[in-house]
Amino acid sequence: MATMNMVQALNSAMDVMLQRDPDVLLFGEDVGFFGGVFRCTEGLQQRYGDQRVFDAPIAEGGLIAVAIGMGAYGLRPIIECQFADYIYPAFDQIVSEAARLRHRSGGEFNSPITIRSPYGGGIFGGQTHSQSPEGLFTHVCGVKTVIPSNPYDAKGLLISAVEDDDPVLFFEPKRLYSGPFDGHHDRPMRPWTDQPGSDVPIEHYTVPLGKAAVVRPGEDLTVLAYGTMVHVALTAAEEMDIDAEIVDLRTLLPVDIETIEASVKKTGRCLIVHEATRTGGYGAELSALVQERCFHHLEAPIQRVTGWDTPYPHTFEWHYFPGPRRVGEGMKRVMVG
Incomplete structure (x- = not known):
């Protein structure tokens, strides 16, 4: 066990899966050299190289389209859309292609992709960095939608998402990134600050999808x-x-x-x-x-x-x-x- 906040738990989940499965890739906006705008991917490119952890353009439709192709080929890509508000240009790829690929192909192809995205408000990010679009995706058959509330669940759920053979949207509440949250909102949370976290296993474990x-x-x-x-x-x-x-x-x-x-x-x-x-x-x-x-x-x-x-x-x-x-x-x- 180790004490982790949600950022560290998510980083640990991706670290575990990159080490465990050579078919896992990680790419997105600023996830490589910079380590992600909220530092969720910090150090992973240095550890696994720029062929498995790499930056991508600000072109969400292209990111998801490439990931769908990778998944059909047999890889398990993790994609980060830097904010949930940025996911709308990829909406058609997610709901028309990723969600339907396994069913449309009669099971010949899968779309085992995980789309991570910080969501919700709390950092004064404004209207293009603070939205909560989960209701749009829960309408779509073939896509799973996950939102964790604590570091332990965040790691276990993310590992389950990466191992799942269907596309998973993994929304990460920004106000919970930095550590324990007492439920009050009298001040903005700063997800990049170092605050105490929770006990999280350092090794591989899963929290099942679809279980409250x-x-x-x-x-x-x-x-x-x-x-x-x-x-x-x-x-x-x-x-x-x-x-x-x-x-x-x-x-x-x-x-x-x-x-x-x-x-x-x-x-x-x-x-x-x-x-x-x-x-x-x-x-x-x-x-x-x-x-x-x-x-x-x-x-x-x-x-x-x-x-x-x-x-x-x-x-x-x-x-x-x-x-x-x-x-x-x-x-x-x-x-x-």
Whole structure:
């Protein structure tokens, strides 16, 4: 075991896979000599050479297209899109090519590619460096979508993603890069600072895709969250003194509906929390799933606490995020409903 923050855990995962599997490659914007804008790939080019870890142009459609070809050839590329906001030029390649290749070819070809990207706000990056586009990709059959909330899960999930034979979108919450996050948002997090981390095995291990984690058992209500919002929900539950069961989804697609269903049927109440905008957000799908499977067990209407339905507000981003106060108010609405 070693103490790692999320940046170090992700670096360790890629290090393990590059060492373990000669078919693994890593490329993207500034991942080589510079070590990534958030230093997630620092030192890997020096260790494995510029044939396996290399920089690529700011051309996301080209990056993903090349990766799809590599995957069909038998390689396992890891691609970094420097910010999730930059992924839109590659959208067609991801949803029309990578997601469909195995099915369209009748299993003759796979697309075992992993697309890493820092996502969400918290560093005053503005509207082109702070978006949360996960809802767009959870609509796409054939692509798996993963969002970790802590260093241990980040490493295990990333290794699972690289070893998976289908394309995986791996969104990394920027506010969690640097270390423990207490759920408050009174100041911006600086992901490149050295802060204490968590115990993470240095060797190879996996966290299964499609399996949620109950990070706080409870009896009064179920909170469904992922990424940074897991920590916000934990803080809100402590401050409100509510016996909330908090489920960290970890993988959005495929989602662990069995864990969700068991929790909601036990508590009879459900609150959904995410940073992305409300309308068309992933929380709407979760709400529908809970309604379909748990209707007769619900004691109150399902509630959502999300980002506002506005273009990303650069100046007011810390008001845009759901914080402990807003999540706590959501908990109260569910409890009195």
